[in-house]
Amino acid sequence: MTKHRFSATEREGVYRAIAERRDMRHFLPDPVAPEIMSRLLEAAHMAPSVGYMQPWRFIRISDAKLRVAMVALVEEERRETAAALDERGEEFMRLKVEGIRECPELWVVVLTDRRERYVFGRRTMPSMDMASASCAIQNLWLAARAEGIGMGWVSLFDPAKLKAMLKAPADSDPIAILCLGHVEEFYRQPMLEQKGWDKRKELTTVIWENYWSANEIS
Amino acid sequence: MTKHRFSATEREGVYRAIAERRDMRHFLPDPVAPEIMSRLLEAAHMAPSVGYMQPWRFIRISDAKLRVAMVALVEEERRETAAALDERGEEFMRLKVEGIRECPELWVVVLTDRRERYVFGRRTMPSMDMASASCAIQNLWLAARAEGIGMGWVSLFDPAKLKAMLKAPADSDPIAILCLGHVEEFYRQPMLEQKGWDKRKELTTVIWENYWSANEIS
Numbered sequence: 001m002t003k004h005r006f007s008a009t010e011r012e013g014v015y016r017a018i019a020e021r022r023d024m025r026h027f028l029p030d031p032v033a034p035e036i037m038s039r040l041l042e043a044a045h046m047a048p049s050v051g052y053m054q055p056w057r058f059i060r061i062s063d064a065k066l067r068v069a070m071v072a073l074v075e076e077e078r079r080e081t082a083a084a085l086d087e088r089g090e091e092f093m094r095l096k097v098e099g100i101r102e103c104p105e106l107w108v109v110v111l112t113d114r115r116e117r118y119v120f121g122r123r124t125m126p127s128m129d130m131a132s133a134s135c136a137i138q139n140l141w142l143a144a145r146a147e148g149i150g151m152g153w154v155s156l157f158d159p160a161k162l163k164a165m166l167k168a169p170a171d172s173d174p175i176a177i178l179c180l181g182h183v184e185e186f187y188r189q190p191m192l193e194q195k196g197w198d199k200r201k202e203l204t205t206v207i208w209e210n211y212w213s214a215n216e217i218s
Numbered sequence: 219m220t221k222h223r224f225s226a227t228e229r230e231g232v233y234r235a236i237a238e239r240r241d242m243r244h245f246l247p248d249p250v251a252p253e254i255m256s257r258l259l260e261a262a263h264m265a266p267s268v269g270y271m272q273p274w275r276f277i278r279i280s281d282a283k284l285r286v287a288m289v290a291l292v293e294e295e296r297r298e299t300a301a302a303l304d305e306r307g308e309e310f311m312r313l314k315v316e317g318i319r320e321c322p323e324l325w326v327v328v329l330t331d332r333r334e335r336y337v338f339g340r341r342t343m344p345s346m347d348m349a350s351a352s353c354a355i356q357n358l359w360l361a362a363r364a365e366g367i368g369m370g371w372v373s374l375f376d377p378a379k380l381k382a383m384l385k386a387p388a389d390s391d392p393i394a395i396l397c398l399g400h401v402e403e404f405y406r407q408p409m410l411e412q413k414g415w416d417k418r419k420e421l422t423t424v425i426w427e428n429y430w431s432a433n434e435i436s
């Protein structure tokens with residue numbers, strides 16, 4: 001117990017957002033109120049970033065032609081992935097992996113250009129920019145859950161092609177297509193668990209002491 | 219408004235955790251109750267992961283010799299970073315960048331080995347493993363804030379050397395040294411802002427529409 005601890009209900013809100021957040025692929029057509037979108041983006045922008053670099057840029061896709069092109073881009077990668085997955089390819093093709101066509105809010109998160117200027121915390125760990133932007137996306141995701149808004153993070157795309165589509169510089173890197181919207185229901189479990197793709201590991205198998213352990217049931 | 223929206227106080231908890239989370243480098247010596255640490259790790263493990271790969275492994279450092287070795291490892295990288303920072307090197311050396319020596323809970327997060335088995339969402343975006351583990355760390359960070367526990371994410375280390383120290387496999391990747399503990403006060407602003415290292419960008423400069431924009435004030 002400390003004086004810095006939140007109230008029981010506030011804590012419950014945090015743990016509930018964490019537990020009930022889902023990677024959504026089903027959306028209702030109702031628009032998301034602009035003031036909610038603003039709060040979500042503010043939440044994202046409050047994320048930690050290595051050396052305070054704030055590498056994230058958020059691009060809202062309102063152009064219908066761009067959206068159609070993104071649907072095709074993801075479909076292309078979905079087929080490539082199925083082929084690469086080999087014996088699980090067919091099972092993968094039966095999964096709904098995104099809601100790009102139907103989500104009322106479609107966003108792309110891009111790591112900004114000229115990131116080599118930021119050395120603090122990245123000299124040996126350049127991918128800390130990806131880490132920081134992922135924390136921003138997780139903030140957005142949790143805030144969205146609290147607002148009753150569903151979100152999905154799609155990473156099934158060729159980043160070079162998406163970059164070209166958005167006329168983004170060669171040294172920028174799109175890392176996420178985010179689909180947001182109201183939902184009929186949040187999945188009770190992660191969808192990949194509901195569909196039998198995989199299950200959650202026991203917590204004890206991912207926590208070790210002092211040294212790497214080989215006790216993982218994989 | 220939707221039926222899925224949290225209560226006002228629960229929402230406030232989520233937004234407050236996001237707004238008041240800080241990258242802490244000052245800790246009190248009081249131990250963190252094991253049941254709190256368990257809740258934080260459970261929160262981390264509820265993070266989204268690409269293709270449900272759950273790439274995160276958490277190693278608790280209880281061995282004092284390992285801790286001393288990690289202090290030296292980070293100090294080495296701190297000096298290398300200062301040298302690489304050139305004209306801002308001296309200013310950087312005056313910053314307190316970690317609390318490894320004093321934090322009561324010291325953890326390393328490692329991306330597990332044999333991750334090439336996971337193709338779903340990673341064929342063109344292999345660093346989605348880093349993204350997923352970063353979401354887990356952000357969950358832990360926000361839950362810690364709600365519990366009144368401070369956390370710092372240190373990335374100033376040579377990952378190959380840390381891997382060797384922890385006897386981790388060649389194809390695993392340590393991504394974070396996490397320092398946790400009670401704190402006297404949470405910084406009112408990010409410490410790097412308080413110390414004048416950099417400031418938060420205006421939100422409007424990181425949000426664009428349809429295409430890359432060059433309106434950023436850098």
